[in-house]
Amino acid sequence: MSRILQNIDASNEKIVIKQLLSLVENKYGVEEYxxxxxxxxxxxxxxxxxxxxxxxxxxxxxxxxxxxWLAKGILDMCKLDTSIAVYWTDRKxxxxxxxxEISPIVKSYQDSDIEECDTMIVVKxxxxxxxxxxxxxxxxxxxxxxxxxxxAAPVMFKGADKVLMTEFPRRISGKFSFLTFAIDDxxxxxxxxxxxxxxxxxxxxxxxxxxxxxxxxxxLVKSHVMKAAFACEEIxxxx
Amino acid sequence: MTExxxxxxxxxxRGGYNNAKGNKYETFYAVYYILRYMNTCDANYIxxxxxxxxxxxxxxxxxxxxxxxxxxxKNKKSISWGKEDTKGTIAYDFKKxxxxxxxxxxKYALKLVTSHEYEKLxxxxxxxxxxxxxxxxxxxxxxxxxxxxxxxxxxxxPIFGGxxxxxxxxxxxxxxxxxxCSGDYEGETVAELRDLLYAKLGKIQISPTYDVELLIQHxxxxxxxxxxxxxxxxxxxxxxxxxxxxxxxxxxxxxxLTEPLEVISML
Numbered sequence: 001m002s003r004i005l006q007n008i009d010a011s012n013e014k015i016v017i018k019q020l021l022s023l024v025e026n027k028y029g030v031e032e033y034x035x036x037x038x039x040x041x042x043x044x045x046x047x048x049x050x051x052x053x054x055x056x057x058x059x060x061x062x063x064x065x066x067x068x069w070l071a072k073g074i075l076d077m078c079k080l081d082t083s084i085a086v087y088w089t090d091r092k093x094x095x096x097x098x099x100x101e102i103s104p105i106v107k108s109y110q111d112s113d114i115e116e117c118d119t120m121i122v123v124k125x126x127x128x129x130x131x132x133x134x135x136x137x138x139x140x141x142x143x144x145x146x147x148x149x150x151x152a153a154p155v156m157f158k159g160a161d162k163v164l165m166t167e168f169p170r171r172i173s174g175k176f177s178f179l180t181f182a183i184d185d186x187x188x189x190x191x192x193x194x195x196x197x198x199x200x201x202x203x204x205x206x207x208x209x210x211x212x213x214x215x216x217x218x219x220l221v222k223s224h225v226m227k228a229a230f231a232c233e234e235i236x237x238x239x
Numbered sequence: 240m241t242e243x244x245x246x247x248x249x250x251x252x253r254g255g256y257n258n259a260k261g262n263k264y265e266t267f268y269a270v271y272y273i274l275r276y277m278n279t280c281d282a283n284y285i286x287x288x289x290x291x292x293x294x295x296x297x298x299x300x301x302x303x304x305x306x307x308x309x310x311x312x313k314n315k316k317s318i319s320w321g322k323e324d325t326k327g328t329i330a331y332d333f334k335k336x337x338x339x340x341x342x343x344x345x346k347y348a349l350k351l352v353t354s355h356e357y358e359k360l361x362x363x364x365x366x367x368x369x370x371x372x373x374x375x376x377x378x379x380x381x382x383x384x385x386x387x388x389x390x391x392x393x394x395x396x397p398i399f400g401g402x403x404x405x406x407x408x409x410x411x412x413x414x415x416x417x418x419x420c421s422g423d424y425e426g427e428t429v430a431e432l433r434d435l436l437y438a439k440l441g442k443i444q445i446s447p448t449y450d451v452e453l454l455i456q457h458x459x460x461x462x463x464x465x466x467x468x469x470x471x472x473x474x475x476x477x478x479x480x481x482x483x484x485x486x487x488x489x490x491x492x493x494x495x496l497t498e499p500l501e502v503i504s505m506l
Binding site: 135166 | 383384386387404405406416420421439440478479480482483501503504
């Protein structure tokens with residue numbers, strides 16, 4: 001196993017390495033696992049602010065399982081002029097040899113102004129086959145035309161960035177930049193990245209298996225729905 | 240076919256078979272062709288084959304009623320017909336295939352599919368080759384890139400009644416790719432492949448049932464927008480939306496809920 005660390009310096013080394021280890025060590029429970037993602041999200045957020053000076057109106061995109069911890073960490077740190085788009089996806093294997101699978105979107109939440117974003121930040125717990133990130137980008141390219149697309153994950157599989165670049169025409173992939181703390185190059189016999197984030201993320205986050213996790217309604221989505229409903233009510237009652 | 244010709248096509252077939260799994264260009268072309276005819280009435284009559292044995296043009300074969308369309312598919316930057324009497328050239332293979340089809344009394348057409356030098360190949364096509372055409376088809380490393388091309392997207396749109404959603408189009412293309420690459424459905428009609436596609440998308444035709452109608456009423460009373468297509472329910476509420484298979488739902492449990500966000504958790 002050879003893990004390459006990236007974007008680590010004296011200011012974040014201790015916390016990032018500690019949180020990455022928390023993800024893979026089995027002695028931690030759901031709360032610690034969630035906190036590790038939240039803290040890694042904050043560190044990714046700090047990195048984003050440092051690297052990108054002029055983000056403009058930002059759209060943070062994530063899967064539902066990443067909303068309340070990883071994405072929240074980024075949002076809390078960045079305090080940007082931000083919209084969110086959250087997606088619940090399924091996974092279907094179409095063919096085993098060669099391995100062909102899809103990640104269809106089964107549910108989504110999108111703020112009303114996602115089309116006006118200048119920067120899109122796609123957040124994922126781990127980028128392994130890039131299947132989910134590809135799906136989310138395919139969906140969003142229908143609605144958005146950001147100047148920059150930042151793809152951020154605490155852990156990536158080696159070469160996943162290059163694979164993602166080949167999936168899109170140059171006018172889209174030319175906007176990509178990738179941010180990660182750890183690049184792994186091994187998979188176990190089930191194809192799960194090793195050490196990665198310690199295996200399948202859903203049960204470790206307390207969300208059940210790959211099907212049950214789609215029942216989870218993030219607090220982030222609830223708060224945005226309530227904010228939008230409140231804003232609607234205010235407009236209704238304006239003289 | 241002579242002994243010599245048989246040996247030639249067997250060698251060709253062996254080489255093609257070994258290369259086939261890694262040959263994205265041929266595979267992507269096959270996916271494009273299948274998608275093109277999926278929503279047409281010809282779908283019931285079109286069958287597709289790859290790595291055709293005992294054919295000089297063996298990359299891809301379409302049989303349509305009593306007609307066969309043989310394809311040679313080439314992804315080469317530098318390509319030319321070559322001389323008809325020189326073994327191994329494209330012109331040689333086309334001439335031999337034409338002769339074989341005539342000797343078998345087959346209704347046929349021959350097609351050269353190319354990623355490069357299309358105009359040159361059209362201009363220099365040997366005049367002796369009857370029923371032959373050249374088609375241009377681009378090569379990309381990834382099937383996903385094709386859905387961003389207008390001509391490719393336009394072939395898939397009719398399958399969804401015009402839903403112009405890159406994500407759904409990508410899913411459709413990937414499913415057809417998976418069905419084709421599995422090798423299990425070679426020789427099926429395009430209409431049968433379409434039914435398999437819908438099954439993979441989770442779409443099946445079901446009769447309206449009382450509990451599904453109750454569910455729809457319940458959702459509409461909570462200000463959900465609903466569109467139903469067979470077993471699939473497309474719903475939206477405020478800025479949330481989704482698609483769900485009604486046959487997988489615990490409808491009785493949902494009917495007891497009155498908070499939209501709780502309902503959405505169960506959809």
